Amino acid sequence: MSNLMSGAKMLLECLGREGVDCFFGYPGGVTLPFYDALYDHHIRHVLVRHEENACFAAEGYARSTGKVGVCCATSGPGATNLITGLVDSMMDSIPIVAITGQVPTKLIGSDAFQEADTFGITRSCTKHNFLVKNLAELPQIVHEAFYIASSGRPGPVLVDVPKDVFQAQGHYSPVTSIHLPGYKVFTEGHTGQVRRAAQMIWEAERPWVYAGGGIVAAGASPELRELVEIVDMPAVCTLMGLGGLPAEHPNFVSMPGMHGSYAANIGMSNCDVMIALGVRFDDRVTGRISAFAPHAKVIHVDIDPAEIGKNRAPDLPIVGDVKRVLQRLNKFLQELAPDLQAKNAASRKAWWGQVRGWKAEHPLAPVFSDTEIKPQHLMAELDRLSGGQAIVTSDVGQHQMWAAQLIRFSEPRLWINSGGLGAMGFGLPAAIGAQFARPDKLVFALVGDGGFQMSIPELSTIASYGLPIKIVVMNNGYLGMVRQWQELFYNNRLSSVELDCFPDAEKLAAAYGFKGRTVQKPTELASALETAVNEPGPYLLNVRVAPFENVYPMIPAGAAVHEMVLGPPEPVAVPK
């Protein structure tokens, strides 16, 4: 089979073969031929209002499904606008293919209009990138890009396509295989090591599971669940791993880290065997790394060999796909159980008692007030309305931390946030991508008043496609997280963190043709949220919350986990 077609058409053919049903982008001069081919093609193009949001939306699509998210931008400013999204997906290991237009090949290097060295600029913010030099190599490169993006440790791959390559005509014959001789993916894990891990776990007195985004990426939730049930041991899921183990599961403790729970952090500090699954010992989890989990022997499973030993030297490294490794680990655990299970069963039981005690001592519980809406009250309501089933995309800041603490997710891929990069402006466009990917789902875009104002242009996209996203602004009138740090570490000198002049939500939504409202009274919050959910279309709910609430517990930056601060200092009487 071979037929004559343009490069633009060929690209669409390849996208079709990769199963792409929709993608997010913004056109421009050099992508004109591509958009012309799109005009009568079945693949759906979603026109966002800024390229950064095209990449965030593609991430929302990818994060909510596990499929590759695709975004597209023109050369020069279009491509540079993608950068934050690319770095974001790099940090959180999200499979993205970004297609950028480039000036015609013969103009490359001449400082042509809207020329930027996209290939050079994106080298460090992609897993791999390509500059297509001629039409003949285009199909091959597109399939390589999808393979690299989605296999091994997922990540963003950029394909830069010059305008003349889009325009050139060539005979297309589908690529049947690709060859990347230097790209190795280790999936299985070493049998001997996996067996030793099983033995170490049974011999532990205080075992502990530290599960992260790798569980979500690998689709290893069922295996994780089996693991904690076989051994009956406590587990934490990181910010990136929430939902990896259902929040309601009896073995789930909570989130660890800077704003993790007391039990999660103290447990990590006291365990004797730590089973680290698809995690990278990020500083927001470990606090001061030298003081992290000082008594623990670490079993570290990750598909990326470079993560093993990067921040913490493991006692037992296993390179492999965490799903496959866990399948075999669970088998070994069951095989070894008759010989080993009983030995330390009593200690493990006592350990559980201790962990439950810590949990009861300092639970992550919502706070309520009669006079103002506490941020935690809002999260409790979102938790109630989502019933563990809704998709919640979050922006970055205090609201993100309270949401992670208090909204309970029963599955992976429901909690969608910018973890590694902490990119404000992520939440709203990510909700767009998630809603396209999962039209059946209730999607909340939970954003701060700061981040929301970075994303306002996308209200137009939401309106245009009639996406029934429920935008919930946790409006504290401040860049709350920065204000919190200024209060705690800079003598409360609040420097450039106040956000006045927030627009009237009802009028703002009305300007785009949908409904919106501001709610201020604690008694009205539940019904206001219900109204939003019951509205068939989009809804903008601006929730005015207590402005000076701080997120606790908190491990100050650079402090050790046991130096955690549990709550605000007791008020001290000021002498007159």
Added chain:
Amino acid sequence: MLQVISLLLENKPGALMRVTGVLTARGYNIESLTVAGTLDPELSRMTIVVDVDPTLRAQVIKQMNKLVNVLQAVDLTDSRAVVRDLVLVRVRASLDMRTAVLKEAEIFNARVIDSSTEGFALEATDDPEKLNEFIQVMRSYGDIEVTRSGAVAVSLESKKLRLQPPIPTPLGSRDRTSAEALRAVKTGAQTGRDGETAVEVIEE
């Protein structure tokens, strides 16, 4: 501490930029870097000397191996290997010093490649430390000008080169996601680092 790395990589656009970019971004200081073609015109050989804490050596190799275009990254620091560096030195030598300079050059096996009334141009090839000494000695004769090639190295042990075999592309059924399709083709999967079941093995 200096680490000597030998890389075999595909001769693709941007390959050099990827290597140097990763090293810089991770904070490893490049002491020297050489790159040239191999018998296979599609491949290049790179020798890199980086200054890193010994505990980070494995991490550097892993970061290199993560690059899609790198076929093999080998740490030669402690293995049987030959490391060579080339130096070109211009020495000003007054008439009364000329014989002394030549004597000294002979000791270091350096060749005279140019001679003029002002002095000599010398060429020496040796391991990098030996060349440091040579340069020190030449300096004692006055102003010198030095150009070094950077280290090139060859391992004296034969290493198996493991390459990924070709992978079929997805079929494009619209309800089959590419991730699923890929998972399906990955089933002839491989074993971890110390594993055996890998991939096409080519003796180099």
